[in-house]
Amino acid sequence: xxxxxxxxxSALLWCLLAAPGAWAAAAVRDDEPVPAVPxxxxxxEVTFRGDGGLVMHGTVLSPARGGGARPGIVLxxxxxxxxxxxxxxxxxxxxxxxxxxxxVYDKRSVGYSLFQRSYAQLAGDALGAVATxxxxxxxxxxxxxxxxxxxxxxxxxxxxxxxRDVAFVVLVGANSQQPLVQQAWAVHxxxxxxxxxxxxxxxxxxxLYRVLADGELFPEPYYDPAPTIGAVRQPVLAVWGVHDLLxxxxxxxxxxxxxxxxxxxEHLTVRYFADADHAAHRTPDRGVTRLPExxxxxxxxxxxxxxxxxxxxxxxxxxxxPEPVQASPTLPVxxxxxxxxxxxxxxxxxxxxxxxAAYPLAALVRRVRGRFAPAGAGAVVSRRPVSxxxxxxxxxxxxxxxxxxxxxxxxxxxxxxxxxxxxxxxGRPVVWLALQALAxxxxxxxxxxxxxxWRGRAGVAVGERVRLAALLAGGLVLVxxxxxxxxxxxxx
Numbered sequence: 132x133x134x135x136x137x138x139x140x141s142a143l144l145w146c147l148l149a150a151p152g153a154w155a156a157a158a159v160r161d162d163e164p165v166p167a168v169p170x171x172x173x174x175x176e177v178t179f180r181g182d183g184g185l186v187m188h189g190t191v192l193s194p195a196r197g198g199g200a201r202p203g204i205v206l207x208x209x210x211x212x213x214x215x216x217x218x219x220x221x222x223x224x225x226x227x228x229x230x231x232x233x234x235v236y237d238k239r240s241v242g243y244s245l246f247q248r249s250y251a252q253l254a255g256d257a258l259g260a261v262a263t264x265x266x267x268x269x270x271x272x273x274x275x276x277x278x279x280x281x282x283x284x285x286x287x288x289x290x291x292x293x294x295r296d297v298a299f300v301v302l303v304g305a306n307s308q309q310p311l312v313q314q315a316w317a318v319h320x321x322x323x324x325x326x327x328x329x330x331x332x333x334x335x336x337x338x339l340y341r342v343l344a345d346g347e348l349f350p351e352p353y354y355d356p357a358p359t360i361g362a363v364r365q366p367v368l369a370v371w372g373v374h375d376l377l378x379x380x381x382x383x384x385x386x387x388x389x390x391x392x393x394x395x396x397e398h399l400t401v402r403y404f405a406d407a408d409h410a411a412h413r414t415p416d417r418g419v420t421r422l423p424e425x426x427x428x429x430x431x432x433x434x435x436x437x438x439x440x441x442x443x444x445x446x447x448x449x450x451x452x453p454e455p456v457q458a459s460p461t462l463p464v465x466x467x468x469x470x471x472x473x474x475x476x477x478x479x480x481x482x483x484x485x486x487x488a489a490y491p492l493a494a495l496v497r498r499v500r501g502r503f504a505p506a507g508a509g510a511v512v513s514r515r516p517v518s519x520x521x522x523x524x525x526x527x528x529x530x531x532x533x534x535x536x537x538x539x540x541x542x543x544x545x546x547x548x549x550x551x552x553x554x555x556x557x558g559r560p561v562v563w564l565a566l567q568a569l570a571x572x573x574x575x576x577x578x579x580x581x582x583x584x585w586r587g588r589a590g591v592a593v594g595e596r597v598r599l600a601a602l603l604a605g606g607l608v609l610v611x612x613x614x615x616x617x618x619x620x621x622x623x
Contacts, residue, residue: 182255188235200271209281214241229434307386328558346473361394372407374418380455404453485603577606
């Protein structure tokens with residue numbers, strides 16, 4: 132039963148949110164063209180087996196000249212299904228120009244989607260790439276490591292902890308928090324930066340993520356990376372842009388340092404880059420826009436650090452660079468109680484939508500039947516305690532439920548990095564204030580409609596009673612539902 136309810140919530144989210152093609156889990160392509168590379172580099176196409184035997188495709192970039200066995204590095208993508216290798220070609224080119232052989236590959240889409248993923252599976256893909264790069268001409272197999280961006284910051288340590296074939300780990304925009312905590316923080320920070328304040332950003336937004344996680348619509352929400360990080364024995368270079376709007380950089384760096392220290396690893400180098408964003412690219416507007424260029428000195432740092440580490444000269448732990456901007460701390464995002472679980476929320480939505488929609492639909496059916504009834508046919512006319520309040524409850528209830536659900540989900544989806552809450556009034560989105568006012572009107576309309584029915588109950592036919600009962604059921608459920616999501620609370 133729970134699986135059916137979760138599937139229903141997934142379908143509703145799909146209708147409200149999914150951009151065209153967002154769910155398209157295209158197969159890993161085997162026709163990816165050879166990327167154009169500068170003349171000072173050479174490219175070789177490779178095929179390897181990822182986790183579960185999935186055939187994957189990539190490109191190895193290396194300096195066109197130079198002898199001797201060189202270090203190698205495998206690039207691991209951030210979040211996104213089927214991300215092509217071209218997304219990381221800028222990093223691949225710059226690292227190769229620093230004397231490394233770089234393998235960048237197309238990310239899997241098989242077994243990976245908006246609501247499904249496995250970091251262990253992605254780590255298996257990365258290890259398949261490591262094994263392939265170790266076999267390439269000109270690469271020293273003892274000097275191959277991994278580089279992980281964002282989501283790859285959870286994957287790269289897992290690959291390193293599983294295999295000593297990984298010589299080092301480089302992380303960019305990585306998180307030492309649970310994925311659900313990180314995502315809730317990113318959206319919270321984005322909404323705060325857009326000027327939103329009140330319960331909408333402090334409670335409603337994280338509550339939505341808690342419900343999504345309970346409904347199995349947020350993959351690996353409570354994965355704790357600390358034990359895996361603590362199992363990493365290889366030297367680690369961790370990089371953050373000062374204007375990282377998707378990762379709490381200060382807390383993440385502290386989390387990595389603590390986990391590695393507990394595991395006995397004293398080789399952590401932390402570097403913050405000025406005027407850089409989540410991916411350590413240059414940004415002209417404090418992290419909102421990502422330019423193609425890497426932060427000055429970033430590629431040089433990776434090249435020199437990898438050279439030193441693979442030459443037996445790992446630097447001692449240390450932190451350098453300007454203090455990162457983190458406007459607010461992360462907050463715990465706890466699992467839901469039974470009364471706020473995904474199936475309960477879905478049940479409430481079903482009751483409200485059915486009750487509010489049944490009222491006008493029943494009237495439409497009655498009108499159609501009357502139009503085609505035989506001339507002169509008798510009809511039982513009953514008193515209908517229908518007022519403007521009942522019509523307001525029906526139309527307003529549908530607007531509140533669909534509008535608030537759609538709006539909250541929209542601002543959550545758009546909240547990270549560049550929030551778009553619409554016009555604000557005193558830190559509150561005007562759209563949300565209008566929905567709040569309409570929700571209050573619906574509560575009043577519920578009471579007025581119920582009182583009218585009670586007063587005229589003697590002359591109300593059975594069919595009309597069912598219609599009104601469904602409408603009032605929706606109105607009654609709206610009260611606790613509106614309180615939970617903040618529609619009926621002041622200070623939003």
